[in-house]
Amino acid sequence: xxxxxxxxxxxxxxxxxxxxxxxxxxxxxxxxxxxxxxxxxxxxxxxxxxxxxxxxxxxxxxxxxxxxxxxxxxxxxxxxxxxxxxxxxxxxxxxxxxxxxxxxxxxxxxxxxxxxxxxxxxxxxxxxxxxxxxxxxxxxxxxxxxxxxxxxxxxxxxxxxxxxxxxxxxxxxxxxxxxxxxxxxxxxxxxxxxxxxxxxxxxxxxxxxxxxxxxxxxxxxxxxxxxxxxxxxxxxxxxxxxxxxxxxxxxxxxxxxxxxxxxxxxxxxxxxxxxxxxxxxxxxxxxxxxxxxxxxxxxxxxxxxxxxxxxxxxxxxxxxxxxxxxxxxxxxxxxxxxxxxxxxxxxxxxxxxxxxxxxxxxxxxxxxxxxxxxxxxxxxxxxxxxxxxxxxxxxxxxxxxxxxxxxxxxxxxxxxxxxxx
Numbered sequence: 001x002x003x004x005x006x007x008x009x010x011x012x013x014x015x016x017x018x019x020x021x022x023x024x025x026x027x028x029x030x031x032x033x034x035x036x037x038x039x040x041x042x043x044x045x046x047x048x049x050x051x052x053x054x055x056x057x058x059x060x061x062x063x064x065x066x067x068x069x070x071x072x073x074x075x076x077x078x079x080x081x082x083x084x085x086x087x088x089x090x091x092x093x094x095x096x097x098x099x100x101x102x103x104x105x106x107x108x109x110x111x112x113x114x115x116x117x118x119x120x121x122x123x124x125x126x127x128x129x130x131x132x133x134x135x136x137x138x139x140x141x142x143x144x145x146x147x148x149x150x151x152x153x154x155x156x157x158x159x160x161x162x163x164x165x166x167x168x169x170x171x172x173x174x175x176x177x178x179x180x181x182x183x184x185x186x187x188x189x190x191x192x193x194x195x196x197x198x199x200x201x202x203x204x205x206x207x208x209x210x211x212x213x214x215x216x217x218x219x220x221x222x223x224x225x226x227x228x229x230x231x232x233x234x235x236x237x238x239x240x241x242x243x244x245x246x247x248x249x250x251x252x253x254x255x256x257x258x259x260x261x262x263x264x265x266x267x268x269x270x271x272x273x274x275x276x277x278x279x280x281x282x283x284x285x286x287x288x289x290x291x292x293x294x295x296x297x298x299x300x301x302x303x304x305x306x307x308x309x310x311x312x313x314x315x316x317x318x319x320x321x322x323x324x325x326x327x328x329x330x331x332x333x334x335x336x337x338x339x340x341x342x343x344x345x346x347x348x349x350x351x352x353x354x355x356x357x358x359x360x361x362x363x364x365x366x367x368x369x370x371x372x373x374x375x376x377x378x379x380x381x382x383x384x385x386x387x388x389x390x391x392x393x394x395x396x397x398x399x400x401x402x403x404x405x406x407x408x409x410x411x412x413x414x415x416x417x418x419x420x421x
Contacts, residue, residue, distance in 0.1 A: 007168050010034050011175045018179035021186060028061045029069030031176060036065060040165050041157035044124065048089055049149045049184055053191045088113050088129055089150055099170065100129040103160055119154055126160025128153045130170055132177035149180055198263040200277065201338075201350075218338045219284070220275040221291040221331055221379065222351065222359045223262060225253040225298065227270040228326040228367070246270065248305045248325060256297040260290040265350050271363075275336070275351055288333065288382040295329045295373050296407075302327070328371065330362035333378040361395040362404070369393075373407050380405035 013034065017027055028047050036042045048060040056073040063069040084090050091113070092100050103109045104120040104127060111117055116127060133148035153169055155161055161169070193202035227233075227249050234242050250272070254264050257274045266273045276287040276294075302325055309325075334355030362374045371390065380387035388408045392401035 007038055007172070010038055010172065014172075014175045014179045018182055022179060022183050024180060024183040024187065025061055025069050025071045027179060027183065029063050031172075032063040032065075032069070035168075035172065040168060041155040041161070042153055043156050044119075044152075044154040046152045047149065047180075048151075049180070051184070051191065052188045054195045059187075083114070086114055088115065088127070088152065092129055092131055092150060097129075098131050098133075100131075101166075102127045105158075105160070123156045124154045125157060126155050128161060128166065128169060130173040132173055149177055149184070151176070198265060200263050201265070216338060217335055219278040219333070219335050220338070220351070220355070221278070221287045221333050222336065222355045223257060223272075223274040223276060223291050223294065224330045224359045224363055225272040225274075226328050226330075226363050226366075228328065230270045245325060248309075249327060252298045252301040252305060252325070253327060253329070256294040256301065259297065260294040262290065262294055273350075273356075275338070277338075278333075284333070285382045288379050291331055292375075292379070292383070292386065295331065298327075298329060299372065326372075328363060328366040329373045330359045330366060330375070331373075331379050332359045332362065332376040334358070357397070358395070358402075361398065364396060365393055365404070371406050375405045377403050377405065 010031070014031070024047075028045075032042055032045045043065040045063045046060060047063075048058060050058050053073075055075055057076045058074045060072045060074070061069050062072065088100055088102075091097075102111070102113075102116055103125070104111060104116060105125045109120075111120055119127060129150060129152045131148060131150050151173060153161075155165075190202065193205060196202075197205060227246075233245065237245070249270065250267075253272045254267075254274070257264055257272070260276070262274045262276045264272065264274050274294075276291045278284050278287045305325055332355050334353065336351040336353040336355050338351050358376070362376070366372070366374050369390075374390070375387060380389075386408055387405040390404045390406045392403045394401050
């Protein structure tokens with residue numbers, strides 16, 4: 001079969017893949033393997049693009065012959081080592097190039113970047129980079145350059161890429177960009193939906209549950225955390241210090257929920273509303289234990305935060321430092337309606353139901369009795385050795401008193417009156 005026919009088959013395959021919502025890592029790895037099988041002497045390739053993600057500013061896939069494709073993600077807050085600014089990727093971006101080539105052997109070799117030195121030492125003979133400019137969501141620039149997709153291709157073949165190889169790679173880049181554009185946009189959409197809705201709610205919305213009232217009744221542990229004294233703190237602290245405290249509070253509470261597989265549904269002021277869905281008929285104990293571990297982790301992180309944090313400038317030594325990061329956690333178990341609520345033009349995916357109302361009442365009670373963690377009997381019964389009864393209490397809007405439980409180890413079970421206010 002001729003080279004032209006093989007390349008035509010790769011192009012047809014790419015167009016077909018673009019219509020089937022491909023995974024970009026698998027797509028790139030398969031493309032590189034197909035190109036090698038079609039006769040291109042490809043042994044190393046990389047693909048890079050900017051993204052919209054709360055943690056990551058860009059993503060990159062590396063492929064090596066015989067080693068498959070691997071995804072790397074680069075954080076917004078990563079400390080720059082200067083390596084990227086010394087790379088061909090950066091050079092192509094800031095100079096708005098569509099093609100960049102360096103021979104790595106022979107009289108025409110040019111080795112003007114550190115990565116090219118490494119490739120030459122590893123026996124590579126030629127390096128080509130191709131760029132396709134396209135809009136990815138509203139990402140307007142990438143590391144100081146334009147937006148779009150960059151791909152690098154390397155070979156060890158003596159003499160490097162032929163003219164036919166270069167033409168094939170440039171042509172393939174255009175077809176591949178079409179397939180990748182849809183895939184990258186989908187990744188951005190899923191990333192943002194997960195960040196703003198949580199994975200479970202995002203999956204439901206992206207799966208078509210977009211009308212008001214769409215949803216279902218589920219059983220779940222409802223988990224609520226609330227920062228104490230937030231009004232006093234915000235009024236008495238510099239804005240930057242208060243924001244730092246809020247970051248610490250959310251790192252303690254919301255991050256602990258996420259780490260244990262819970263779903264953050266909403267940030268209500270400085271409250272954190274989350275659920276641990278019960279999966280199947282026998283999933284209740286697992287959900288309760290995950291929610292309990294999240295509460296315990298939140299308190300451990302609080303202790304660590306307090307040990308690392310000194311008194312704010314001007315704060316009296318007598319002022320208890322824990323008063324700056326006091327929060328309560330309430331947990332109950334029950335049936336909730338999990339779905340879209342709001343008006344047709346502005347919806348949120350959240351939970352409503354008696355269990356949500358009850359956890360809110362538990363939070364109100366914790367302010368009065370000064371408890372860091374309160375749970376209902378349905379939660380405590382899963383692992384009774386971890387809890388002790390705090391008696392029955394009258395909750396607002398509940399006619400019958402409700403028996404509540406606190407942690408058996410009450411190291412963090414009690415807040416001072418000042419902290420609980």
